[in-house]
Each structure stands twice: as structure tokens, then as C-alpha cells.
Amino acid sequence: MRELRRTGHHGAGWRVVFGLAGLSAVVVLGLHVLEAATPAAAPAGHRGAALTPEGRKAIVYAQYVSTEWPKLGEPTVGEWLSIVAEPGQTYEEFVRTARNLRSDQRHTIYLLPLGRMDEATQKVVTQMGEFAQAYFDCRVKVFRAVELPKASYVHHRKQYNAVDVLARMSRYVPDDALALVGVTTADMYGGDLEFLFGLASLRRRVAVISLHRTGEAGTPEFLRRALKSFAHETGHVFGLRHCVFYSCCMNGSNSLAESDGQPMHVCPLCHDKLRHALAFDPAARFEKLAAVYEDLGLEAEARMARERFVWARGLAGATTKSEEP
Ligand SMILES: [Zn+2]
Ligand SMILES: [Zn+2]
Numbered sequence: 001m002r003e004l005r006r007t008g009h010h011g012a013g014w015r016v017v018f019g020l021a022g023l024s025a026v027v028v029l030g031l032h033v034l035e036a037a038t039p040a041a042a043p044a045g046h047r048g049a050a051l052t053p054e055g056r057k058a059i060v061y062a063q064y065v066s067t068e069w070p071k072l073g074e075p076t077v078g079e080w081l082s083i084v085a086e087p088g089q090t091y092e093e094f095v096r097t098a099r100n101l102r103s104d105q106r107h108t109i110y111l112l113p114l115g116r117m118d119e120a121t122q123k124v125v126t127q128m129g130e131f132a133q134a135y136f137d138c139r140v141k142v143f144r145a146v147e148l149p150k151a152s153y154v155h156h157r158k159q160y161n162a163v164d165v166l167a168r169m170s171r172y173v174p175d176d177a178l179a180l181v182g183v184t185t186a187d188m189y190g191g192d193l194e195f196l197f198g199l200a201s202l203r204r205r206v207a208v209i210s211l212h213r214t215g216e217a218g219t220p221e222f223l224r225r226a227l228k229s230f231a232h233e234t235g236h237v238f239g240l241r242h243c244v245f246y247s248c249c250m251n252g253s254n255s256l257a258e259s260d261g262q263p264m265h266v267c268p269l270c271h272d273k274l275r276h277a278l279a280f281d282p283a284a285r286f287e288k289l290a291a292v293y294e295d296l297g298l299e300a301e302a303r304m305a306r307e308r309f310v311w312a313r314g315l316a317g318a319t320t321k322s323e324e325p
Pocket of ligand 2: 243246247249250251268269270271
């Protein structure tokens, strides 16, 4: 057992009861998974759950009709939406259910490395911290690594049960945390899912991501995938459900290939959800994000952030915000 001290200013350190577990995990595959949350109530005058995904899309597209954002096409066989029937989440539904909002009391994202990591992966965790500061426009603290909970290891699967890991992590969420995000290179599964890239709770401010199936640490692909998983799962922690409307970081994913085809950034709808939760200035956020992407050598993402900076600056100056719900 190792002691994990708070890096913050909240007095006594707390003890982590995670025991040492075997880390020689077998590979599984990664799905972004979403823990069930309280279903959103149907907005007034809205048929809510009775709407087909197509009907829901029509509403959202109408709200965002002026955007040029690439819409999500029909899923091909094997893609997330060909398997999981998700109706999506409108901005109104998000606002109605969002509980994890930035405040003077809650303002920091904590990263918790879980288990042993090589140097290249440790560096990615540090880069994840830089990225998180810009992406979520908030303070970030990185804890010292602790072992994965031994009790969460399922021997016959040679995998960690991510649901169990999250339940244990949720006991240690600092009071001022917007999110506590565990990062591991061990393999994980969750529920009926054979493997996953990450798992998040919409209610308990915790998420965990597995870098077991993201390729070789030290490559741009690994960094990109790690940051994408982190942004996706942390988005869930803020209450964002999978985006079924646009090409977006919050799209569900059933494979590495599907995930690789999805962007690092969120669509305008999910952007507005994040802005509601975090109350950031969009232009300032994109400017900072562009600088971080450049620093990390992610040129395509930097270019996109610069474009969005121009968009956001225009939005701020507009008297009619046609892109806002
Ligand atoms: Zn997800
Ligand atoms: Zn989206």
C-alpha cells in the first residue's frame, strides 16, 4: 500500500487502499463507455424519448443550422451507433441534468497515474495535464502514481474491472475536484464490454482511461489517442453524453479505427455544453489550446484550434448568436 498525498491545499493526505495487482494484462479492445445516469426529463413541448434518433437529429441540426460542422453520417456495420441505439443529448437536456459545474469550490482536474508506466507513458500523462488545462480551461494537478486496486483485477480475464476501479476511485475525489481521472496502461473491461479505452461516471466525478490498446508510447498516434480518450471521458464526467449529431470528440467508438477517425475537438453543440459547465471564454480557450497543440507537435489540431479561435472571436462580437441554442 502506498500513501497518496493530496497535491492540493486541503490538509491531511489521504490513504489509498489500492493494493498491488498484476499488471501483465492481456489485450482487450477499447470502447468508450458511459455509465448510466439519471435519464433526462423530456423538455416541455418535446416528445423526448419518443423521438427517433432521426427526429432528434433534425431538432439539433435546426438549432445549429448555420454551422458548417461535419454531421455524423449513417454508421457502417460495426461502428458504435450501429450497435448502440443512442438518441443523443440536446443542449437543453444537458443543462437540465448537468451538475458538475465549475465554481469557486470546484475548479481542478486531478490526474491519477495508476500502476507502473514506462518513461514515455509518464511523459504523456504530463502532456495530458498541459492539454487538460487548455481543453477544459481549468487548474490541473497530477498525483503521484499509485498501484491499481488489487481487488479490481479479474484473474480469469486477466483484466481490470473498470467499474470496480471507478467505484474505488470515487472514495478519493477531492472536494475541489471537477474530475479525478485515472490513467493506466493496464487492460480493462466493463460490464458486458470485452474491453474499453475508458469509463466515466456522470455523477461521481471520476473517470479512468486505459492506454493498453493505444499503440506505442512515444509516437504521435499514441499521444493523440491518449488525449482524445482523456477529453472524451472527462467530457462524460461533466455530464456530456455521446454525440450522435456531429463529427465530435464525444462520439461513441467501438474500435481504435473508429476512434482514430474522430476529432480531438468537440462539435459546436458539445462545445456549448462544456462552456455551460466551465464558463470559459471560447476565444481565449481556443487560443490557449492552439499553443498547447503546437507545443505537443499536433499540427492538425493546432490548425483547427486557430480556426475555431477566429470563429469564437466572431461569435463574441456578434449581436445575434445564431450558433447558440
Ligand atoms: Zn463515451
Ligand atoms: Zn458533439
